[in-house]
Amino acid sequence: MHNPQLNADGELQHLLTLEGLPSEIIGRVLDTAVPFVSIAERDVKKVPLLRGKTVFNLFFENSTRTRTTFEIAAKRLSADVINLNIGVSSTTKGETLLDTIDNLVAMNADMFIVRHGQSGAPHLIAQHLSATHRSHIHVVNAGDGRHGHPTQGLLDLFTIRHYKRDFRELTVAIVGDVLHSRVARSLIHGLTTLGTPEVRVIGPQTLLPTAVEALGVHVFHDMRRGLAGCDVVVMLRLQSERMKGSLLPSAGEFFKHYGLTVEKLKLAKPDAIVMHPGPMNRGVEIDSAVADGTHSVILPQVTFGIAVRMAVMSILAGN
Amino acid sequence: MTNASLPDAEVTLGRLADKMRGAVAFDAKLIGIYSGGAWLAERLAEMLEGEHPVGYIDVSFYRDDYAQKGLRAKLATTTLPFEVAGSRIILVDDVLYTGRSVRAAINELFDYGRPESIELAVLIDRGGRELPIEATYVGARIAVARDLSIVLQRHLDGSLELSVEPAGSVTGA
Amino acid sequence: MKIEIRNGRLIDPMHGVDRKASLYVAAGKVAAVGEPPAGWHANRVLDAAGLVVCPGLIDLSARLREPGFEYKATLESEVAAAIAGGVTSLACPPDTDPPLDEPGLVEMLKHRARSLNQAHVYPIGALTVGLKGDTITEMGELAHAGCIAFSQADAALADTQVLLRALQYAATFGYRVWLRPQDIHLARGGVAHDGEVATRLGLPAIPAFAETIALDTIFELVRATGVRVHLARLSTHDGVVRVRAAKKAGLPVTCDVAIHHVHLCDVDIGWFNAHCHLIPPLRGTRDRAALRAGLVDGTVDLICSDHTPVDDDAKQLPFAEAEPGATALELLLPLTLKWAREEKLPLSAALDRITAAPARVLGLDAGHLAPGADADVCVFDPELHWVVEPSALRSQGKNTPFLGLELSGKVRYTLVGGQVVHEA
Numbered sequence: 001m002h003n004p005q006l007n008a009d010g011e012l013q014h015l016l017t018l019e020g021l022p023s024e025i026i027g028r029v030l031d032t033a034v035p036f037v038s039i040a041e042r043d044v045k046k047v048p049l050l051r052g053k054t055v056f057n058l059f060f061e062n063s064t065r066t067r068t069t070f071e072i073a074a075k076r077l078s079a080d081v082i083n084l085n086i087g088v089s090s091t092t093k094g095e096t097l098l099d100t101i102d103n104l105v106a107m108n109a110d111m112f113i114v115r116h117g118q119s120g121a122p123h124l125i126a127q128h129l130s131a132t133h134r135s136h137i138h139v140v141n142a143g144d145g146r147h148g149h150p151t152q153g154l155l156d157l158f159t160i161r162h163y164k165r166d167f168r169e170l171t172v173a174i175v176g177d178v179l180h181s182r183v184a185r186s187l188i189h190g191l192t193t194l195g196t197p198e199v200r201v202i203g204p205q206t207l208l209p210t211a212v213e214a215l216g217v218h219v220f221h222d223m224r225r226g227l228a229g230c231d232v233v234v235m236l237r238l239q240s241e242r243m244k245g246s247l248l249p250s251a252g253e254f255f256k257h258y259g260l261t262v263e264k265l266k267l268a269k270p271d272a273i274v275m276h277p278g279p280m281n282r283g284v285e286i287d288s289a290v291a292d293g294t295h296s297v298i299l300p301q302v303t304f305g306i307a308v309r310m311a312v313m314s315i316l317a318g319n
Numbered sequence: 320m321t322n323a324s325l326p327d328a329e330v331t332l333g334r335l336a337d338k339m340r341g342a343v344a345f346d347a348k349l350i351g352i353y354s355g356g357a358w359l360a361e362r363l364a365e366m367l368e369g370e371h372p373v374g375y376i377d378v379s380f381y382r383d384d385y386a387q388k389g390l391r392a393k394l395a396t397t398t399l400p401f402e403v404a405g406s407r408i409i410l411v412d413d414v415l416y417t418g419r420s421v422r423a424a425i426n427e428l429f430d431y432g433r434p435e436s437i438e439l440a441v442l443i444d445r446g447g448r449e450l451p452i453e454a455t456y457v458g459a460r461i462a463v464a465r466d467l468s469i470v471l472q473r474h475l476d477g478s479l480e481l482s483v484e485p486a487g488s489v490t491g492a
Numbered sequence: 493m494k495i496e497i498r499n500g501r502l503i504d505p506m507h508g509v510d511r512k513a514s515l516y517v518a519a520g521k522v523a524a525v526g527e528p529p530a531g532w533h534a535n536r537v538l539d540a541a542g543l544v545v546c547p548g549l550i551d552l553s554a555r556l557r558e559p560g561f562e563y564k565a566t567l568e569s570e571v572a573a574a575i576a577g578g579v580t581s582l583a584c585p586p587d588t589d590p591p592l593d594e595p596g597l598v599e600m601l602k603h604r605a606r607s608l609n610q611a612h613v614y615p616i617g618a619l620t621v622g623l624k625g626d627t628i629t630e631m632g633e634l635a636h637a638g639c640i641a642f643s644q645a646d647a648a649l650a651d652t653q654v655l656l657r658a659l660q661y662a663a664t665f666g667y668r669v670w671l672r673p674q675d676i677h678l679a680r681g682g683v684a685h686d687g688e689v690a691t692r693l694g695l696p697a698i699p700a701f702a703e704t705i706a707l708d709t710i711f712e713l714v715r716a717t718g719v720r721v722h723l724a725r726l727s728t729h730d731g732v733v734r735v736r737a738a739k740k741a742g743l744p745v746t747c748d749v750a751i752h753h754v755h756l757c758d759v760d761i762g763w764f765n766a767h768c769h770l771i772p773p774l775r776g777t778r779d780r781a782a783l784r785a786g787l788v789d790g791t792v793d794l795i796c797s798d799h800t801p802v803d804d805d806a807k808q809l810p811f812a813e814a815e816p817g818a819t820a821l822e823l824l825l826p827l828t829l830k831w832a833r834e835e836k837l838p839l840s841a842a843l844d845r846i847t848a849a850p851a852r853v854l855g856l857d858a859g860h861l862a863p864g865a866d867a868d869v870c871v872f873d874p875e876l877h878w879v880v881e882p883s884a885l886r887s888q889g890k891n892t893p894f895l896g897l898e899l900s901g902k903v904r905y906t907l908v909g910g911q912v913v914h915e916a
Contacts, residue, residue: 118810120764146694318389
């Protein structure tokens with residue numbers, strides 16, 4: 001199936017999903033992010049790569065955190081950034097998603113960073129741009145429904161690579177609400193593409209998608225068994241809405257079975273790292289002692305996140 | 320111009336060091352432009368008298384051809400283990416040609432701080448300037464056809480060698 | 493008007509006819525087959541050499557979008573699409589706006605269709621008022637106005653007690669009920685088949701057992717009430733297995749499959765192609781294989797188009813938000829031919845599924861070409877290739893997963909009631 005993310009020369013045109021992205025391209029993004037990490041340590045944190053370019057942050061779903069990191073990343077590339085919070089659904093405004101895109105294109109947009117509550121929205125936008133001969137405009141998926149959050153996946157891969165070096169020797173566990181998690185899906189695709197031999201998902205049956213093994217993971221319902229020997233533990237955020245609607249009885253019960261405590265972490269390798277895409281629910285999926293402890297790399301994830309997004313945008317804008 | 324008629328890299332480096340010895344500031348800091356300039360900066364630091372700290376600069380983010388060519392595949396990390404602000408800097412590069420790489424390096428350095436002064440040392444000056452940039456110290460001046468590139472290589476034993484290749488296989492300096 | 497359809501390959505599945513023969517039409521009926529009636533003098537001769545002459549197609553589900561959804565399509569455009577597709581009779585579901593729960597609405601629809609004088613339109617009445625699933629409709633009045641059966645279309649009828657009463661009432665008077673086997677709670681919020689594809693794409697999913705649980709419920713109620721039920725749009729392997737068992741046990745059930753589910757499965761969604769957003773969802777390859785096998789062995793009685801024109805704005809949305817449905821009246825024939833070719837089925841058997849079999853379910857003397865039958869005829873060229881493009885479709889809906897594909901099989905003439913209503 002034609003990969004809509006790549007142009008005719010096999011270069012990255014959009015970043016929509018990590019699924020099907022060649023490992024060379026993933027590797028290039030990670031390598032490109034390295035110098036951007038040190039740029040963040042300078043006084044002048046800007047480079048002129050995207051000077052004169054206009055980046056639109058199109059957030060159909062609220063997220064101050066992700067929007068801010070993209071904004072910082074784009075500004076550090078010297079781009080002009082416009083933030084648009086469209087609210088829950090474009091149809092409540094009366095304007096369709098694609099009409100909104102067309103209007104922004106008329107305002108000389110060079111890049112769209114899109115977060116949307118529905119899976120497939122960035123794909124729809126990319127396909128529309130291609131069909132209307134505007135292939136020079138790039139789309140970055142900042143999270144679409146449950147489907148994907150490729151920049152998060154990339155920054156997670158960058159973090160793992162920073163601390164652990166070779167993916168081909170790792171056991172990685174992803175814990176929590178995988179069913180609703182775009183972060184989990186993207187990370188799973190990235191890990192399997194880079195050759196991680198053992199990727200585990202840990203959660204109750206209600207929070208694991210059907211046929212999840214088909215993504216190349218091993219399923220564990222027992223967290224203690226799932227954590228045994230792990231090099232990396234990724235805790236997913238549990239949203240409060242999941243406590244209603246019959247998926248889970250309560251946060252307390254979830255924490256008992258699937259929360260990460262100091263004691264459970266001892267089952268993983270002694271030098272295991274703990275990751276979390278944020279924002280954390282302390283005491284629901286993760287204990288404060290772990291979140292603030294020596295295994296936690298949650299704060300470096302944020303720093304790496306800006307560098308990785310700078311890498312993504314500068315590779316796209318140059319193609 | 321063929322490989323045979325190129326000057327010997329080691330000999331030229333020796334000449335460059337001779338010109339710099341006694342002329343450079345005692346506290347000058349050497350910053351080599353990846354990757355040829357980086358090798359040269361390390362060698363010069365050994366060959367010149369006194370302590371000259373060495374830094375490395377990758378100009379990929381400051382190039383003026385990003386819109387045409389995109390981001391280069393191989394990036395290195397600019398590493399400056401000293402304060403740029405107030406320093407006397409000697410930028411080191413292997414080949415001075417259009418002057419655009421040096422322009423990019425100067426812009427990048429200024430984002431680190433305001434240097435006291437910047438001088439430029441190059442192994443080879445091949446003319447063909449497109450910007451008003453000149454080197455303070457030059458190892459050798461040669462003329463090369465536009466469709467050729469001069470490339471510096473470093474062998475496993477650390478020795479340096481110059482060769483000529485068709486242009487386009489490396490980005491012009 | 494006396495019309496002679498000359499030298500075509502005449503296929504009449506109901507009577508087992510498949511031979512080169514001419515068809516003679518007069519006074520709106522089939523006058524003779526093979527040899528002209530005595531004193532025959534044709535007003536018009538249609539040269540059917542190299543073409544297939546078969547009964548006009550009968551489509552058990554085609555949304556005409558009137559009343560209420562005229563911005564999506566109108567009776568004029570969709571009936572024109574029907575006859576361009578060789579469909580001479582169609583049944584339309586009751587989910588119009590307002591739903592077909594009042595005799596006046598049914599009469600108006602029938603009147604509009606009659607005045608167009610093109611295809612026969614058979615409205616299906618709402619089983620409950622407003623399709624809300626609370627109160628049963630005046631089925632007697634609706635039947636009198638022209639409804640040939642009653643259904644909930646895609647609307648929920650979760651209350652099994654209401655469903656039981658509705659079936660009991662229908663059974664009392666011998667009315668047929670058409671039901672979609674989908675457990676509304678298990679299907680809630682779902683837009684794709686619960687399997688690997690939905691997991692990858694992060695789409696809310698509908699498990700296969702949403703269909704089988706509903707089938708089990710329906711069969712129990714059929715057993716209890718004796719009502720004749722037609723199951724609309726089967727989609728799962730296990731569903732086919734259950735229907736096979738139910739028929740074997742003697743239950744008065746029939747069922748159909750939409751043409752899309754004969755050909756496509758969830759993998760065809762690709763990167764969120766909203767044209768593949770359908771109800772029921774496209775399921776897995778195993779399900780598709782079971783549906784195809786069921787069509788061959790008769791477990792699945794017939795194929796319908798499930799024609800649902802959707803305006804562009806409603807399709808150019810992220811997958812889950814896009815309105816489900818595909819335009820299909822003009823694709824029913826070529827896609828049925830494609831299935832026949834792939835399965836190496838005799839053409840007569842394939843055409844049976846879109847002519848004689850639907851006629852049986854409707855309880856009509858139609859879908860065949862014996863002398864005395866209504867002259868509803870489809871004449872098509874099985875070898876004519878054409879590309880599915882918006883400009884090639886008469887329907888106002890251009891939403892089909894087959895856009896851009898080349899199909900073979902195109903209608904050359906359609907006759908309804910002995911009149912040529914379409915020619916190409």
